Structure formats: structure tokens, C-alpha cells
Amino acid sequence: MILKLKRPLTFLIPLYIILVLFDYNNYNQFKWIENIIQSLFIVAFYEFFMWLFSTKKESTSKN
Numbered sequence: 001m002i003l004k005l006k007r008p009l010t011f012l013i014p015l016y017i018i019l020v021l022f023d024y025n026n027y028n029q030f031k032w033i034e035n036i037i038q039s040l041f042i043v044a045f046y047e048f049f050m051w052l053f054s055t056k057k058e059s060t061s062k063n
Contacts, residue, residue, distance in 0.1 A: 012043045 019035040 008043050008047055011046065012039055015039045015042060 016035055016039040019038055020030055020032070023029065023031045023035060
């Protein structure tokens, strides 16, 4: 379970920091909520496509 959360978190945190710094550089203001929503959407989109195109599918049903 911890391994499944490690990849999205290591992608989410730097992405969030980059977006916050980018907005501060361009607009001289911090857009905290907008950036966290953008970061979560990008990470969810990335994880969905990584799951969609992965060769190893995890089964949710117990055989």
C-alpha cells in the first residue's frame, strides 16, 4: 500500500511547488487552492494512463 502512494506523492509535491513558484513569478501572488487542484488533476490523469497502458493489471476480485 505504501509503495502505491509513493509514486504519486513524489510527483505531486514537486509539481505543486513548481506551479506555486510559476504563479508567483508571473502574477506576484500565490494561488494555493488553484495549484493544488491542478496538481491533483494532473497526477490523477497521469496515474490513470499509467494504469490503463500498464501490462500488469491488478485484479480486484478474489479468486
